[in-house]
Amino acid sequence: xxxxxxxxxxxxxxxxxxxxxxxxxxxxxxxxxxxxxxxxxxxxxxxxxxxxxxxxxxxxxxxxxxxxxxxxxxxxxxxxxxxxxxxxxxxxxxxxxxxxxxxxxxxxxxxxxxxxxxxxxxxxxxxxxxxxxxxxxxxxxxxxxxxxxxxxxxxxxxxxxxxxxxxxxxxxxxxxxxxxxxxxxxxxxxxxxxxxxxxxxxxxxxxxxxxxxxxxxxxxxxxxxxxxxxxxxxxxxxxxxxxxxxxxxxxxxxxxxxxxxxxxxxxxxxxxxxxxxxxxxxxxxxxxxxxxxxxxxxxxxxxxxxxxxxxxxxxxxxxxxxxx
Amino acid sequence: xxxxxxxxxxxxxxxxxxxxxxxxxxxxxxxxxxxxxxxxxxxxxxxxxxxxxxxxxxxxxxxxxxxxxxxxxxxxxxxxxxxxxxxxxxxxxxxxxxxxxxxxxxxxxxxxxxxxxxxxxxxxxxxxxxxxxxxxxxxxxxxxxxxxxxxxxxxxxxxxxxxxxxxxxxxxxxxxxxxxxxxxxxxxxxxxxxxxxxxxxxxxxxxxxxxxxxxxxxxxxxxxxxxxxxxxxxxxxxxxxxxxxxxxxxxxxxxxxxxxxxxxxxxxxxxxxxxxxxxxxxxxxxxxxxxxxxxxxxxxxxxxxxxxxxxxxxxxxxxxxxxxxxxxxxxxxxxxxxxxxxxxxxxxxxxxxxxxxxxxxxxxxxxxxxxxxxxxxxxxxxxxxxxxxxxxxxxxxxxxxxxxxxxxxxxxxxxxxxxxxxxxxxxxxxxxxxxxxxxxxxxxxxxxxxxxxxxxxxxxxxxxxxxxxxxxxxxxxxxxxxxxxxxxxxxxxxxxxxxxxxxxxxxxxxxxxxxxxxxxxxxxxxxxxxxxxxxxxxxxxxxxxxxxxxxx
Ligand SMILES: Cc1cc2nc3c(=O)[nH]c(=O)nc-3n(C[C@H](O)[C@H](O)[C@H](O)COP(=O)(O)OP(=O)(O)OC[C@H]3O[C@@H](n4cnc5c(N)ncnc54)[C@H](O)[C@@H]3O)c2cc1C
Ligand code: SF4
Numbered sequence: 001x002x003x004x005x006x007x008x009x010x011x012x013x014x015x016x017x018x019x020x021x022x023x024x025x026x027x028x029x030x031x032x033x034x035x036x037x038x039x040x041x042x043x044x045x046x047x048x049x050x051x052x053x054x055x056x057x058x059x060x061x062x063x064x065x066x067x068x069x070x071x072x073x074x075x076x077x078x079x080x081x082x083x084x085x086x087x088x089x090x091x092x093x094x095x096x097x098x099x100x101x102x103x104x105x106x107x108x109x110x111x112x113x114x115x116x117x118x119x120x121x122x123x124x125x126x127x128x129x130x131x132x133x134x135x136x137x138x139x140x141x142x143x144x145x146x147x148x149x150x151x152x153x154x155x156x157x158x159x160x161x162x163x164x165x166x167x168x169x170x171x172x173x174x175x176x177x178x179x180x181x182x183x184x185x186x187x188x189x190x191x192x193x194x195x196x197x198x199x200x201x202x203x204x205x206x207x208x209x210x211x212x213x214x215x216x217x218x219x220x221x222x223x224x225x226x227x228x229x230x231x232x233x234x235x236x237x238x239x240x241x242x243x244x245x246x247x248x249x250x251x252x253x254x255x256x257x258x259x260x261x262x263x264x265x266x267x268x269x270x271x272x273x274x275x276x277x278x279x280x281x282x283x284x285x286x287x288x289x290x291x292x293x294x295x296x297x298x299x300x301x302x303x304x305x306x307x308x309x310x311x312x313x314x315x316x317x318x319x320x321x322x323x324x
Numbered sequence: 325x326x327x328x329x330x331x332x333x334x335x336x337x338x339x340x341x342x343x344x345x346x347x348x349x350x351x352x353x354x355x356x357x358x359x360x361x362x363x364x365x366x367x368x369x370x371x372x373x374x375x376x377x378x379x380x381x382x383x384x385x386x387x388x389x390x391x392x393x394x395x396x397x398x399x400x401x402x403x404x405x406x407x408x409x410x411x412x413x414x415x416x417x418x419x420x421x422x423x424x425x426x427x428x429x430x431x432x433x434x435x436x437x438x439x440x441x442x443x444x445x446x447x448x449x450x451x452x453x454x455x456x457x458x459x460x461x462x463x464x465x466x467x468x469x470x471x472x473x474x475x476x477x478x479x480x481x482x483x484x485x486x487x488x489x490x491x492x493x494x495x496x497x498x499x500x501x502x503x504x505x506x507x508x509x510x511x512x513x514x515x516x517x518x519x520x521x522x523x524x525x526x527x528x529x530x531x532x533x534x535x536x537x538x539x540x541x542x543x544x545x546x547x548x549x550x551x552x553x554x555x556x557x558x559x560x561x562x563x564x565x566x567x568x569x570x571x572x573x574x575x576x577x578x579x580x581x582x583x584x585x586x587x588x589x590x591x592x593x594x595x596x597x598x599x600x601x602x603x604x605x606x607x608x609x610x611x612x613x614x615x616x617x618x619x620x621x622x623x624x625x626x627x628x629x630x631x632x633x634x635x636x637x638x639x640x641x642x643x644x645x646x647x648x649x650x651x652x653x654x655x656x657x658x659x660x661x662x663x664x665x666x667x668x669x670x671x672x673x674x675x676x677x678x679x680x681x682x683x684x685x686x687x688x689x690x691x692x693x694x695x696x697x698x699x700x701x702x703x704x705x706x707x708x709x710x711x712x713x714x715x716x717x718x719x720x721x722x723x724x725x726x727x728x729x730x731x732x733x734x735x736x737x738x739x740x741x742x743x744x745x746x747x748x749x750x751x752x753x754x755x756x757x758x759x760x761x762x763x764x765x766x767x768x769x770x771x772x773x774x775x776x777x778x779x780x781x782x783x784x785x786x787x788x789x790x791x792x793x794x795x796x797x798x799x800x801x802x803x804x805x806x807x808x809x810x811x812x813x814x815x816x817x818x819x820x821x822x823x824x825x826x827x828x829x830x831x832x833x834x835x836x837x838x839x840x841x842x843x844x845x846x847x848x849x850x851x852x853x854x855x856x857x858x859x860x861x862x863x864x865x866x867x868x869x870x871x872x873x874x875x876x
Contacts, residue, residue: 003544134521135513139495140533144512209541210490210508271542273550273561285550 002271011215014260022252026245042311043167043176043183048097049304050164050187054112055093056297057157062086063290064150071284078125082154085118089157096164104165112165115158122151143208149201153294156194160301163187167308176308184308188234191302192227195254198294199223209287215264222257223295226250230302238313248306255299261292330404331414333397337585337607339440344576345400347569348545348562357579361613365389368602368615370588370630373442374856375840376621377571378485382864384578388871391581391613393604395626396439398584399568405560409708412557415439415446419765421625422755426771429656429806436623436809440584441568443623444853446558448677449537449565450701450741451491452850453482455500455686461846467695467775468745468846472817472826473862479503481858486535489565489857490543493535499687508540511549516672517680519736519794520702526793527786529684534701536676537565537853545569551675553704589763591618591634591643591836599643599836605761617876619828621840621860624654624809628752628842629766631813644813644830644838649823651752654770654812655847658742659805660780661703662787664796665734672704672735679704685783686849694778696743697849700787703737710735717802736796738787741807743849744776752812770806808852810844827866828859835876839863 065082074080092108099105126146133141142148167183170176176183202219211217229247236243269286270276283289338345339356346352359365366388369376380392397414399405406412417438423429437443456475461468483504486493493506510533513521517533524531538549538559549563562569572582586606594600601614620627628651632642642650678701686697705713707729714720714728755767772780784801791799816822819831824843830836841856848855870876 002542134518134525134531140510140513143509208509212508212541212543268542271547273547273563281550285548 002267007213007215011213011218014215014264015218018253018256018260021256022249025252026249042307043170044100044102046183046187046304046308046311047164047167048099049300049307050160050167051093051096051099053297053300053304054157054161054164055090055097056300057153057160057294058086058089058093058115060290060293060297061150061153061157062090064153064288067284067288067290068150081118082122082151085115086154086157089115089154089161093157093161096161102168104169109162109165112158112161115161116155117158119151119154119156119158122154123148126151142204147201147205149197149204152197152201156198156294156298159190159194160297163190163301176312182312184305184310184312185234187301187308188230188305191298191305192231192234194298195223195227195230195295195302198298199227202291205287209268213264213268218257219261219292219295222250222254223298226254226299226302230305234305234309238316244306244309248303251299251302251306255296255303258293258296258299261295262289265289265292330406330411333399333404333584334414337583338398339582339584344582345398347400347402347573350400350403354573354576356576356581358581359389359391359613361611363389364614364616365391366615367391367617367619368393368613369619369621369839370591370602371442371621371623371626371840372440372572372582373437373567373621373623373840374444374853375442375623375860376619377441377444377567377575378488378857378860379619379621379839379864380580380582381571381575381578382861383867384575384580386864386868386871388867390575390579391583391615392575393583393586393588393602394438394440394442395587396437396442396584398440398582399445399558401558401560401562401568405554405558407552407554407557407560409557409706412446412554415558417626419759420757421765422757422767423770424767425750425769427806429768429770431625431768436625439568440582441566441572444537444567446556447566447853448556448851450678450681450851451486451489451493451535451537451854452683452699453500453503454478454848454850454855455683455697458846458848465689465695469816471845472815472822473859477862478855478858481861482854484861485854485857489537489570490539491535491537491565492540494533496532497535498530498532499683506535508543511536511538511540511676511679512551513679514551514672514675514702514704515670516704516736517675517678517702519666519670519796520680520682520700520738520790522794523738523787523790524682524684527790529682531680531682534676534678534681536679538563538676539565549676553673553675553677553706555676556709557706587761588622588630589633589761591620591630593634593636593638593643593833597638597833599833617835617837619837619839620813621838623840624812624842625752625766625768627838627840628812629754629764631838632752632754633763639832644823644832644836646832647820647823649748649814649821651812652748652750653746653814653845654750654752654768655744655746655810655844656770656806657808657810657847657849657851658698658744658772658776658780658783659739659807660742660784661737661739661802661805662784662791662799663703663735663737663802664791664799665731666736666794666796667734669733670736671733672702672737673706675704677704678702678739683850685786692782694775694782696745696775696779698740698742698779698783699849700738700740700783703739705737707732713802717804718800731798736791738790739805740780740783740787741849741851742776742779742783743847744779745773746811746814746846747771747773750811808841808847810841810847810852813838813842814845815843816845827870828863837863
C-alpha cells in the first residue's frame with residue numbers, strides 16, 4: 001500500500017539524494033584528476049570504461065531478454081539468440097575491462113560486431129511482430145507486443161564495445177579518430193543518441209504505466225538533458241567549462257538513476273498482487289528490473305567521452321601552443 | 325478456511341460499533357462515524373451501488389450527515405472472494421421475483437447485485453459514455469424521448485467519474501466527440517479480444533480496447549489487474565475499481581455511515597407530505613431512521629418496489645407516483661451473442677471478459693432498419709457460465725455437452741449490449757407473494773417490441789459475418805439473453821410524464837430523490853454504470869448548490 005503523497009515525497013527525496021551524491025562525486029573527481037595523465041593511459045582508461053558500459057548494457061539485455069523470452073515460452077528458437085549474444089558481449093566486455101594493453105582484441109571486436117548485427121535482426125523481428133497483429137502500429141501493440149526498443153540496447157552494447165576496441169588501436173595517433181571524427185566527439189554523439197533512444201523507450205513504457213509514480217518522470221528528463229548537454233559540450237569545444245561541468249553532473253545523475261531505477265522497479269514489482277512473496281509472478285508482471293541500468297551503461301560511456309574530450313583538448317593545446 | 329468464514333458477512337453486520345471493515349487490509353478496520361436512529365440526518369440513501377455509492381461519498385464530503393443502507397453484505401475481497409463461480413453467487417440479488425411478459429427476464433447473476441458497493445462488486449467493469457445524441461434521442465434521432473440533461477454537462481461528469489476510478493482506456497477512442505485522455509492506459513488485449521479486432525478489420529469497421537474500471541498500473545491500494553478473469557464473480561485482488569473499494573471507503577472517510585445487512589422496507593411520510601425517514605430491518609428487528617431527505621438508489625427493480633411498497637393513505641399509489649409512471653418503462657439491454665470455434669488455442673477466460681469492443685453501430689445511423697444502437701464486445705465466460713449457456717440457450721446435454729465443452733479453450737464470441745425502447749407495458753409491479761421480511765415481492769414484466777427484435781437480428785447477422793470473416797467454425801447464435809436493467813422512475817422536464825427532474829428530485833415529494841439506473845428515460849447501447857455514476861455526481865453537485873441557495 002503506497003499512498004500518492006508518499007510517492008510524491010519518495011520521488012522528491014530520491015531526486016535530492018541523487019543530485020547531492022552526483023555533486024559530491026563530481027567535486028572529488030575534479031580534485032583527483034587535476035594532475036594530467038599521459039595520453040595512452042587515458043585512451044586505454046576510456047576504452048575500459050566503454051567496455052564496462054558495453055558490459056552493463058549486455059548484462060541488462062541478458063537478464064531482460066531471459067525474463068521476457070521465458071515469459072514468451074521461447075516460442076520461436078530465435079528467441080535464444082539475444083541470450084547467447086549478450087552473454088558473449090558480457091564476457092568480451094569483462095575481458096576488455098581487465099585488458100590494460102593498447103591493442104584491440106580481434107575476437108572481442110568480432111563479438112561486438114556480432115552483437116550489433118543480432119540487435120539489428122532482433123529489432124526487425126520485433127517490428128514484424130508488431131505489424132502482423134491487429135491494430136498494427138497502434139498503441140496497444142507498442143505497449144504490449146515485442147518492445148521495439150529492447151533489441152536496440154543490444155546494438156548499443158555492441159557499438160560501445162566496438163568503440164572501445166577502436167580506441168585502443170588509436171593509441172598511436174596524436175588525435176585519435178573513430179569513424180572519421182575525433183574520438184571524444186564521436187563517442188559523445190553516440191552516447192547522446194543512445195541516451196535519447198533509451199529514454200524514449202522508458203517514456204513509452206512509463207506512459208503505459210500512466211506515470212503513476214512521479215519518479216517515473218526522471219528517466220524521461222535526466223537522460224535527454226544529459227544527452228543535450230553532452231552533445232553541446234562536444235560541439236562547443238574547450239572554452240565552455242560550465243557546460244562541461246553541467247554535462248558531467250547530469251551524466252553522473254543519470255548513472256546513479258540507473259541504479260535507483262532498478263530499486264524503483266523492485267518497488268513497482270512489489271506493488272503487484274501478492275507483493276514480494278509472489279516474486280515468481282511479479283518479477284514478470286512488474287516493471288523489468290534490468291531495464292534502468294542501461295542508463296548507467298550509457299552514462300559511463302558519456303563520462304568516458306567527456307574524458308576523451310579533455311584529453312583531445314590538452315593534446316591540441318600542446319601542439320598548437322595555446323592553453324584553454 | 326471454512327465456508328462459514330467465507331459467508332460470515334451474510335450473517336453478521338460489519339458496519340457497527342464505530343468501525344467499518346478495511347477492504348484493503350486483511351482483518352483490518354477503519355473508524356466510521358455513527359448516527360443514532362432518532363437523529364435527524366441530512367440524507368438517508370437506500371442502496372450503495374453505482375448510484376448510491378458516489379452520492380453518499382460526495383454528500384458526506386460536502387459536509388452533510390449521511391446514512392446509507394444496503395440490504396447486502398460488506399465483503400472483504402482479499403479474504404472472502406473465492407475463485408468459485410457457484411460460491412460467489414453470494415454477491416447476487418437472488419431474492420424471489422416473479423417474471424412474466426412475452427419474454428420473461430432471467431434475473432440474478434446477469435443483472436443485479438446485493439452488497440455494499442451494489443452490482444459494481446461483480447460488474448464487468450466496462451465503462452462507456454453515452455453517445456451525445458442519445459440525450460436528445462427524440463429530437464435528434466426520432467425515437468424514445470429526450471433527457472432533461474445536457475450532453476456537455478454530462479461529458480464533464482463522465483470525466484470526473486473516469487478520473488475518480490482511474491479508468492484504463494485507449495489512448496485514442498475511435499467514436500464520438502473528443503474526450504480527455506483516460507487516466508490509465510488501455511489493457512493488453514487478450515486472444516478473444518484480438519479475435520474481435522480481426523473480425524472488425526474483416527468487416528471494415530473500427531474497434532478499440534475497452535475502457536475498463538480495473539487498473540493497468542498500480543494505484544495507491546490497488547495492484548494492477550492480474551488478468552485471471554474472475555471479475556464477474558468479484559475481484560479478489562482489488563484491481564477492480566468497484567464502489568466497494570472506491571466510493572464507499574471515501575464516503576466512510578468523509579464521515580458517512582454505511583449500514584450493511586440493512587433492508588429498507590418502507591419510506592415514511594409525515595403530515596406535511598414530506599419523507600420523514602425509513603423503516604429498515606437489521607439484526608432481527610425493524611427500526612426507524614429519521615431523515616431530512618431520502619434518496620432511493622436500489623436499482624431498477626428494488627427502487628420502484630420500495631416506492632410502491634411505501635404507499636400510504638396520502639399516497640395510495642406509492643410515493644412519487646402522481647404520474648403513474650413509477651415502475652413503468654422498464655428497459656433492459658439485449659445481450660445476444662454469436663459464438664464460434666477457432667483452430668488456434670484462445671483461452672478466453674484469461675483477463676477481464678470484454679477487453680475489446682466496437683461501438684460502430686452506436687454511432688453509425690445508416691444501414692439500419694431499427695432505432696437505437698448497440699455495442700458488441702469480446703467474451704470470456706467462466707466454465708460454469710459457459711456450461712450454462714450450453715445447457716440453456718444451446719440446448720445441449722449428455723455427450724453433446726461434453727464434446728462442446730472440450731472446445732472451451734478454442735472458443736470465441738461476440739456479444740451485444742443492445743438498446744431497447746421504453747414501453748409502458750414493461751414494468752415492475754407488486755405481487756401478492758411476500759419475501760422473508762414480509763414485503764410484497766416484485767413482479768417484473770418484459771416483452772420485446774419489433775424494434776428490439778430488428779436490432780437484435782441486425783446485430784446477430786453482423787456478428788456472424790464477423791466471425792465468418794476470421795474463419796471461425798461451428799458458429800451459432802445465442803438468440804436469448806438480456807443484461808442491465810434501466811428505467812422505472814424516469815427523469816424528465818414534465819411532472820406529468822416523468823417521476824423525477826434532472827436533479828433526480830421527485831416531482832411530488834421535494835425531499836425524496838431517486839438516484840440510480842431507474843431514472844434513465846432511454847437505455848442507450850452501452851453499459852450503464854458510468855452514466856449512473858455521472859448522474860450521481862451531478863446530483864450531489866446540484867444538491868450542494870440547492871442547499872447553498874436554501875432550496876433543499
Ligand atoms: C454481471 C454483471 C455485469 C455487469 N457489467 C457491467 C459493465 O461491465 N459495465 C457497466 O456499466 N455496467 C455493468 N453492469 C450493470 C451495473 O452494475 C449496474 O447497472 C449498476 O451497478 C446499477 O447501479 P444502481 O445504483 O442502479 O444499482 P446497484 O449497483 O445494483 O446497487 C443497488 C444496491 O441497492 C441495494 N438495495 C436495493 N434495495 C434495497 C433496499 N430496499 N434496502 C437496502 N438496500 C437495497 C442492493 O443490495 C444493491 O447493493 C453489470 C451488471 C451485472 C449484474
Ligand atoms: S482479471 Fe483483473 S479485474 Fe478481473 S478479477 Fe482478476 S484482477 Fe480483478
